[in-house]
Amino acid sequence: MAFVTVNDVTLHYRHSYGVGIPIVFLNSLGTDFRIWDAVIHQLTVNAPILCLDKRGHGLSDDGPITMDALVGDVSTLMDHLDMKAALICGVSVGGLIAQGLAAARPDLVAGLMLCCTGARIGDAEGWNARIQAVEDQGIASMAEAILERWFSEGFRSGRLADLAGYRNMLIRTSAVGYAGVCAAIRDSDFTDQAPRITMPTHCIAGAIDLATPPALVQALASLINGAHYEELDNCGHLPSIEQSAATARSISSLHETLR
DSSP: OEEEEETTEEEEEEEEOOSSSOEEEEOOTTOOGGGGHHHHHTOSSOOOEEEEOOTTSTTSOOOOOOHHHHHHHHHHHHHHTTOOSEEEEEETHHHHHHHHHHHHOGGGEEEEEEESOOSSOSOHHHHHHHHHHHHHHOGGGGHHHHHHHHSOHHHHHHOHHHHHHHHHHHHTSOHHHHHHHHHHHHTOOOTTTGGGOOSOEEEEEETTOSSSOHHHHHHHHHHSTTOEEEEETTOOSOHHHHTHHHHHHHHHHHHHHTO
């Protein structure tokens, strides 16, 4: 395990060496960077890879959480590791962080893989209700509803041990960190910034994603000049888990075009 203190928080990360353009993986709300493991194992490129637990998740500190802070953690860690322009792969809030990084530090971004995300996700009323529920009742009170949004019915009924493991990952997330990232999502809107993205971009949607439906991802792709849109069948909110092979193929293909 590797840890570093940046921006007054200690972050847990994993960095491996390779050749060519690096790949950075940014995970979703209520998960840690292990959700990318199956994808990484199936990549057809031997690139340097960085994964990190954003603040408030996994083994990283809580700390004050805003979108600027989340973006700043990624850029500072990349600078610390002397990583240059990379393919940034983000799912859900990770996709928002990726968009923020493209705006704040375009020098660090060679391309974007935006999975199950949007220029804006949800509305203030919905996020405030979720924050209140976490603060009053804890994450476990919402776990079943969240898992229904994360995974298809086939996954939930056919992969019971995996489902239990991902439930553990979710409910063991810091309540403070979870609520803080909810607030960061609530306060983020990249609708005006998305048309200014100039890096090659590929947007992936899960056909049965209830959290960020395909229409939301397609709308994001339409805002970004030249962005490609892909919809994965039998996939909920986390394609890196439910459709890892297809996700790995898309990432490898985009990476090849960046050479």
